[in-house]
Amino acid sequence: MDLALIAALARDLAAAGFTVDGLTELWGEDASAALHRGQRVPAVRALDRAGDTPAATLARALVLGLPVTPAALDLALPTLGADGARSLGLVDGDGAPLLDLRPYSVVDAHGVVSWWIASDLGELALGHAIPEHHVLGVGGASMTLSGLLVDRKVDTALDLGTGCGIQAMHVARHARRVVATDISPRALDLAAFNAALNGFDNIEFRLGSLFEPVAGERFGHIVSNPPFVITPRATGVPEYEYRDGGMVGDALVATVVAGLEEHLEPGGVAQLLGNWEYRTDDGLDRVRTWVESTGLDAWVVERERQRVEQYAETWIRDGGTRSGREFDWLYTAWLDDFEKRGVREVGFGYLTLRRPTAGVATLRRFEEYGAPLGGSLGDHIAGVLDAHDWLQSATLRDARLTVAPDVTEERHYWPGADDPTVLILRQGSGFARSIPVGTAVAAVVGASDGDLSVEAIAFAVADLLSVDPEALLAEVLPELEELVVTGFLRP
Incomplete structure (x- = not known):
């Protein structure tokens, strides 16, 4: 967290044109699409044709996870230099990458967002399954949640389980002060690095589980992409910090819902993603029981439902195990766990909860909606809350x-x-x-x-x-x- 070195890195990245549009122009739409599928060969071929421009060198090392020479880094990062990159932990002494650092861009209510996000190297760069303490970058769930955020001015906000810090930065655009928590010291280090790299000084980072680091505090906006993935509690099954909360079944999401009320200001809104189980009962009915034990307004939308077989396959592959004996062993552990607890399917969706200003919950809306969306949902969710209040x-x-x-x-x-x-x-x-x-x-x-x-x-x-x-x-x-x-x- 050498702020002078981080500032130098930011200047060099900007000067190199290390942006989403810049990289797309460098290697083309087809290579970008291949990278989203976990394939880097088309991008490597395009960079070989591009030569040793600063953007190409940075893309090789920081996005594709390929080694570059210290001399090439000195040219690509003229202010920071290869020594500065080593000091920040971006590369080792030989120029081999130690972190993934890539541009991120989206449009929100305040305009165009153009940031750089550091995270741990993925399986493409590592060449093997990711470790359990992996800090994930911006994935599909992260982008889903950021698109849901109600963008209204609040004094304080909480990002519960911040990971690489992406949600904390989004919320910091409409909150005077943000508290970001995580159980992973490494995640907090990377999130603090990302905040500094992108010029945020209104985010405070705290170590601890769930609401422990903010005991007795209330917030106008709480956001969370919690570690909601349902994982067997069996010896030998990897417990990835970024996705596994260490609880049985969907208890992690239920616990988060139960703790929101005492940490929301009157009128405060909480938004999170989650999984819930379908046993002998309906999954949305399970969520309803969680909510009805609180005094919160709630709007829950189930976006997807998977059979347990498909769910297990998805998350085993997510950890980097593709096939073979290890895959089969993990698959068996997942299905044994679901069978033991009578789980047939797993639902995924969005939860918007609010502490009523008058103390009485009037909104309880639970629905299934799997059709394609019409764009970012933040303004729409805010409009639904306003319309409900008006109708009251x-x-x-x-x-x-x-x-x-x-x-x-x-x-x-x-x-x-x-x-x-x-x-x-x-x-x-x-x-x-x-x-x-x-x-x-x-x-x-x-x-x-x-x-x-x-x-x-x-x-x-x-x-x-x-x-x-x-x-x-x-x-x-x-x-x-x-x-x-x-x-x-x-x-």
Whole structure:
């Protein structure tokens, strides 16, 4: 944590054009796609053609995990130099990489994010399975969680299980102060390094398990990509710190949910990813029992469900074991564990929880939704919470609603028919939902331009359809409420 050396590294990385766009330009879209599949040969071939430019040297060493000469490092890092890179632990004395350091870019509510993230070398660079104390870089789960974050100004925030620190940095863009915790000293060292490298000075790092390092403290925003992977508690099964919380089954996620209430400020929001088991009961019902033992508002979305066989295969491969006797032994241990506890499937999804300002939970929404999304969800989740709160105090029949700008209507007709047989409202952003509606609801939505109340529009539609106006209003109100909560209609 030599801040002068870290600052020199940042200047050299920027000067070399060591960015996501810069690397894509260097080796092309196809090689980038191959790297995402765990294959580096196309990128190596492209770098061989590119020569010894600073960006190519840095890409070889820090992204592909290939050795480079100290002389090449001196040219690629003119301010830091090879000696400085060794001092920071990036390479050894011969120029062989000791860390993975790669650019990261995304767009959030504040604009374009362009950072560099250090983590431990992966199996591609190591040539074998990763060790149990591996510190993971930015993976798919990390990017999923960062896309969910509600971006609202808070005084303090907590990143529970920070890993390489990526979520802490995202939250530090809207929180005055962030506390980041982890059970791994190495993870905290790398997270602190990443924060310094990217210019953050409002993140505090603390060692400890779950909420122990923040006992008695409350936060306006809590985020967590916890080690939720369900791992057999059997001798010889690797326990990777970045994904395994050391508890049986899905108890780790249940424990996190149980501890949130006393660490959230009134109105504070917690967001996390998690797995839950399907035994004889429904997995989402298990999550419901966790939530109902708290006083928290909750919106839980199950995005995926896997059979235990597929789940075991996924996470054994994630650790770097691909096939052979070791794979079969681990596979047996996983299936034995699931069979012993009667687990049939494992669900994965998003949990958004909030401590009510009035002390009474009013939002309890549990749903399965596996369709493709319409983009980043942070603003949409914030909008759902706001819409729910508005509905608690509003009289919907008196409200004047407008249709969200990303909503379209789709109509299906039998050949030659004058009237549609199917009406579907489609959402372009957020969860990109498609909701079938009846003629009455479609007519009310179509006329909702903010000028007339729901009651006035419904009564006019009832007149056109020659039906009782109060009956039609009673019919459409529940569906309109769902359309407001899910963002199709706005007050």
